[in-house]
Amino acid sequence: MIPASGATSMGSRWMLPTLCSAAFLVFAQTFMVAPLIPRLSTLLGASTDAVGLAIPAYVIPQALSILFVGPFSDRMGRKIVILGSLSLFCALTLATATATDVTSFIRWRLATGVVAAGIVPISLTLIGDVIPYQDRGRAVGWLFGAIAGGTAAGAAAGALLEPLLGWQGLFLCVGALCLLVLLTAISASVIPHSARHNAPAPWSATLKGYRALLTQLRALRTYGYVLLNAILQSGVFTWLGVYLHARFGLDEAHIGLALLGYGIPGLIFGPLIGKLADRCGRARIIPLGVALTGLCTLSLIPSLPLVLVQVAIIFLSLGFDLTQPLLAGIATSLKGAAKGQAVALMAFSLFSGFGLGSLLFQAALKLGFASALSTFGVIALIAAIVAWSLFRSEVPVPGLSPVPSPQPPHDADAQ
Secondary structure (H helix, E strand, C coil): CCCHHHHHHCCHHHHHHHHHHHHHHHHHHHHCCHHHHHHHHHHCCCCHHHHHCCCHHHHHHHHHHHHHHHHHHHHHCHHHHHHHHHHHHHHHHHHHCCCCCHHHHHHHHHHHHHHHCCCHHHHHHHHHHHCCHHHHHHHHHHHHHHHHHHHHHHHHHHHHHHHHHHHHHHHHHHHHHHHHHHHHHHHHCCCCCCCCCCCCCCHHHHHHHHHHHCCCHHHHHHHHHHHHHHHHHHHHHHCHHHHHHHHHCCCHHHHHHHHHHHHHHHHHHHHHHHHHHHHHCCCCHHHHHHHHHHHHHHHCCCCCCHHHHHHHHHHHHHHHHCCHHHHHHHHCCCCCCCHHHHHHHHHHHHHHHHHHHHHHHHHHHHHCHHHHHHHHHHHHHHHHHHHHHHCCCCCCCCCCCCCCCCCCCCCHHHC
């Protein structure tokens, strides 16, 4: 492990901006399809349900892959995994532009999702390697702010630029930008080497590590809420483009503008929320974020003016920023297995939730938007009440020194 001071002396102040840039582009590519579902159904000659599968077809393979990529990064080091995955991600994103029908489009998305598993989750693991736990919230806040910003920018760019560039041009642009980040990371050596095991444990030990994590109450509640919160957020966000088109008759450009606000809180307040969590703990912030998700979801049911719907979308994003980065910070401090495994299970829960959320909301839409939104909103409010009790021990340890140490300290119930 490289301590934070070592990372600074190596000139790694550019590590976090590079990782955040990669995360931004990965999630921009993930969700720029969402507002284009009606448009792509026409261009690819398929139903909206078939095109809607492009998102779960991307994130679910990503979730499965991370279970292997995380332990692999423990063995080989984070740098080689991040740079190798980013290289393949660039190539497959560019290749997606060659799709001629919905089947080939989804196949390219599936392959891209598999290799994307080594970028954002391993970046989070690297942050856990080089930054001590009591200072980690701000860095994780930046990373998840980039994720939220990429989600919104991808959705907005997809809707606004598709008429100018075509959907193929969107993928070519993202691929080119990813290549620029990759070349910068390689040429400037901004990603530090992290520790790797000289004598890697057998894969049977990896399975034991996962089993050890899943026997801990702290790990179970963390992963459970990562999964649930991802389902709630992704389910609503993925189908907001269809919602805005159906309720207000918006075209792709106006849908993109309406969705742009989703990433604003994360970009502005992500690091501040993380810093607040470092100082005050996560016990009350996480339930607040889940509750906010539920309230914003329910607020989309009445016939509100478009401007109020846009406000609800912004605060829906804030619900994500108050939960997922804080849960991810907890995951980087769990004991019982190598850090790559702990973060891998978190990422598995996150990306599985993204895929399941899209599918479950799509299924609920059979009864209409009001039923789907009310179901997701009520579940979120119940989960927030339960979280108030479950996370009550996630508070800073009194008297804990902020001096970096080789072994990151944990919240109260991890002692």
